[in-house]
Amino acid sequence: MKNNNSKFKNENLIELEHGGGGLKSNELIDRITKILKIKSKWTNTGDDAAIFDLGEKKLVFTTDAFIVDPIFFPGGDIGKIAITGAINDLAVMGALPIGISLSLIIEEGFSENNLKKIIQSINKISRAANTPVVTGDTKVTEKGKIDKIEITTAGVGIAKKIIQNNGAQPGDCVIVSGDLGEHTVALLSKRFNYKTKIISDCQPLIKEIQSIAPFLTSAKDPTRGGAAAILNEMASKAKVKIILDENNLPFKKETIALSELLGIDKFSFPSEGRFIATVQRKFADKAVKKLKSFNKEAKIIGKIEKGKGVYLKTIIGGLKKIDTPRGKLITRIC
Numbered sequence: 001m002k003n004n005n006s007k008f009k010n011e012n013l014i015e016l017e018h019g020g021g022g023l024k025s026n027e028l029i030d031r032i033t034k035i036l037k038i039k040s041k042w043t044n045t046g047d048d049a050a051i052f053d054l055g056e057k058k059l060v061f062t063t064d065a066f067i068v069d070p071i072f073f074p075g076g077d078i079g080k081i082a083i084t085g086a087i088n089d090l091a092v093m094g095a096l097p098i099g100i101s102l103s104l105i106i107e108e109g110f111s112e113n114n115l116k117k118i119i120q121s122i123n124k125i126s127r128a129a130n131t132p133v134v135t136g137d138t139k140v141t142e143k144g145k146i147d148k149i150e151i152t153t154a155g156v157g158i159a160k161k162i163i164q165n166n167g168a169q170p171g172d173c174v175i176v177s178g179d180l181g182e183h184t185v186a187l188l189s190k191r192f193n194y195k196t197k198i199i200s201d202c203q204p205l206i207k208e209i210q211s212i213a214p215f216l217t218s219a220k221d222p223t224r225g226g227a228a229a230i231l232n233e234m235a236s237k238a239k240v241k242i243i244l245d246e247n248n249l250p251f252k253k254e255t256i257a258l259s260e261l262l263g264i265d266k267f268s269f270p271s272e273g274r275f276i277a278t279v280q281r282k283f284a285d286k287a288v289k290k291l292k293s294f295n296k297e298a299k300i301i302g303k304i305e306k307g308k309g310v311y312l313k314t315i316i317g318g319l320k321k322i323d324t325p326r327g328k329l330i331t332r333i334c
Contacts, residue, residue, distance in 0.1 A: 016331045023326045025224070047165055048089040048220065049157075058162055060095035062086055063154035069332040071118070071148055073190040075183075075199030078151055079118035081272055081334055083125045083133070084202050085223065086155035091205045092219045092275055093164075095157030097129065102136035103152040108143040118149070129204040131155070163209075165230075166237035167218040173284035174242060174302035176276050177208050178295035180227055181255040181269030187333055188258065198254055203273035208294045212279070212287040219277040223334055225325050227276060228267035231310045232324040234278070241307030244322070246314050248301055268325040270334050278304060 017024040033045075042061075044051040049062035064085045071078040083100055090097045102122065106115065126133055178201065186200040209219065218238065220230040235242045251259075251266050259266035279287050284300055291298035302313075310322040 017326075017329060023324050026324070044093075044162070044164065047093065049093050049095070049155075051093075051159075051162060056160070058095070058159045060090050060093050060157045060159050060162070061154070062089040062093075063152065064089065065150065065152045066334065067147070067150050067332050068187070068334060069147065070187070070190050071114070073200060074186040074196070076186075076202040076272075077118055077121050078149060079121035080125055080202055082151040082153045083122045083129075083131075084204055084272060085334070086153040087125070087129050087131055087204045087206065088221045088273070088275070090155050090157035091209045092221050093157070093159060094162050094209070094213055094216075094219075095159035096206065096210075097131040097155050097157040099134040099156050100126065100131055101154040102133045104136070104138045105146060105150040105152075106138065106140050107146050107148050108140055110148055115149070118151075125204060129206055131204075161213070163213060163216050163219045165218050165220045165234050167216075168234055168238040168240050168242070168278040168304050169217060169280075170240060170304050170306045171281055172217055172278040172304040173281055173300050174231075174244065174276065174278055174304065175284060175288055175291070176250045176299060176301050177205070177274050177291050178297040179250045179252050179255070180222060180271045180274055181251055181259075181266055183272040184226075184269040184330060184333055185252075185255050185258055188262075188330070196254060198252065201271050201273040205273065205275055208291060209275065211290045211294075212277075215279045215283040215287045217278045217280065219275055221271070221275045223270050223272060225329075226266075226268040226270050228265060228310070228322050228325050230276060231267075231322065234276075235308065235310050238304075239308065241305045242302055242310045243305060243319070244302035244310070244312045246312055248299060250297065250299060250301055262330075264330065265322075265325065267322055268329065270330075272334055276301075 018028045042050045049060045052059040066082045068078040182201040185198045189196040311319040
């Protein structure tokens with residue numbers, strides 16, 4: 001009798017790339033979910049959050065884990081990312097968050113003062129987003145068993161209408177809520193001790209998304225794997241072709257420079273307070289205008305056509321394929 005566990009080959013070992021948000025992450029998650037597959041009333045389990053139908057409304061449920069290095073960086077810390085990540089996974093689904101769970105695993109010898117700063121960051125975002133931390137758990141492990149602190153959050157929200165990531169249609173525009181990759185630049189500036197004016201883009205997205213929710217055909221936040229990963233997911237699920245315009249890319253010069261220095265595609269740089277969405281052409285300008293009231297860098301960056309895959313239309317008019325990230329990725333970024 002064949003066992004589902006045979007999907008895991010005994011000689012294979014988990015690598016850092018399995019947690020980077022690229023192809024190897026997708027392959028590992030696929031093997032895990034095949035083992036865990038069970039019939040239930042939950043739907044949308046392959047998206048940012050799962051959905052439970054309550055009749056006129058939908059319960060939306062998400063979870064995420066954070067192992068960030070360094071834990072403090074320009075514009076934030078591991079606590080801010082942890083609660084923001086859960087809130088945004090609900091927000092991009094069209095849900096209003098109503099509660100967050102907080103799980104802390106702390107290394108023996110960790111500074112209580114640093115723990116206080118992290119909890120204060122969580123509290124600040126919780127209050128600003130009107131999303132309380134309502135339950136949680138705390139464990140302390142022996143020194144050397146983990147690196148300082150690990151945080152897991154889960155969130156629940158309520159939605160009247162779900163924004164799924166498979167709704168893009170030919171003729172839609174691709175919009176972005178602001179420049180991408182700034183979380184990556186800020187965190188690496190601390191890790192590698194170089195100067196930058198860029199701070200992390202980490203922030204809740206509830207207000208921005210709710211302001212244009214009626215116009216959206218799909219939405220997703222480019223965290224692990226960056227824009228390259230989520231655009232390929234959106235294109236694949238909607239069975240469409242996404243074409244980005246090189247003349248209107250959402251990256252600052254410093255972000256592009258760091259990408260070239262590290263030899264890592266800028267499209268794979270994670271953000272923690274941005275979203276990419278598709279919207280019907282007739283509503284695109286109106287949606288961007290609303291987003292600009294939150295961030296002046298919001299813009300239209302591409303279009304949807306019939307076909308498949310994600311491409312960059314270059315300055316000289318050619319098409320360059322943007323693949324789901326593989327190979328060298330930045331670890332412990334979010």
